[in-house]
Amino acid sequence: MIKNDEKFIGYIFEVAWILPSVAIPVAVITAVVLTAFAVGIRVPDVVGRIEPKAIAVTAPFDQPGLRELAPGKYEAAIVAQVFLFTPNEIEIPAGSEVTFVLTSRDVIHGFKIVGTAVNMMVVPGQISKLTVRFDQPGEYLIVCHEYCGSGHHVMSGKVIVQ
Numbered sequence: 001m002i003k004n005d006e007k008f009i010g011y012i013f014e015v016a017w018i019l020p021s022v023a024i025p026v027a028v029i030t031a032v033v034l035t036a037f038a039v040g041i042r043v044p045d046v047v048g049r050i051e052p053k054a055i056a057v058t059a060p061f062d063q064p065g066l067r068e069l070a071p072g073k074y075e076a077a078i079v080a081q082v083f084l085f086t087p088n089e090i091e092i093p094a095g096s097e098v099t100f101v102l103t104s105r106d107v108i109h110g111f112k113i114v115g116t117a118v119n120m121m122v123v124p125g126q127i128s129k130l131t132v133r134f135d136q137p138g139e140y141l142i143v144c145h146e147y148c149g150s151g152h153h154v155m156s157g158k159v160i161v162q
C-alpha cells in the first residue's frame, strides 16, 4: 500500500516537471514575438524571381546602383557575384531610408551590413529586399557571410553615411 504522504510527494514531483515543460515553450514563444514586433527583427522579403542570365537586361539590376525614390528614400540595387558586390560602395546622407534589392549572378552569397539589422542571403534566381534607416553618420562595412569560394573573405563593400 502507498501511504498518503508518498502520494503527495509523487504529486509534487509531477508538478515540478510539468511546470517547466509548459513554461519553457511559453517563454520561447514570448521571446520570438517580442523580438519580431518590439525589437523589429524581420526576415528579408523574397520579392521575386529572376533568371540569373537575364540580370543584365532586367530592371533594376540592368543599372545597379543607388536611386533616390523620394526625398530621403533610396533604393540600392546590388548584384552579387564571385567575389564582389556591384556597386560595392554607396553614399547617402544621414537619416536616409535605404531599400536594398539584391540578387546573385552565380552562387549563394551573404549580405550583412555590420552595425545594422541588414543580414540576408543572396540566392541566384531570387530577389531579396530589406529596408533600413541610417541615422548615425559613419562607414558601415558590408560583408559576404555565406562561404562562396576562394575569394569569399575579400567580398565586401561599404555604406558611407554623411
Ligand code: CUA
Pocket (backbone or CB within 6 Å): 081, 082, 083, 108, 109, 110, 144, 145, 146, 147, 148, 149, 151, 152, 153, 155
Ligand atoms: Cu560571396 Cu562569400
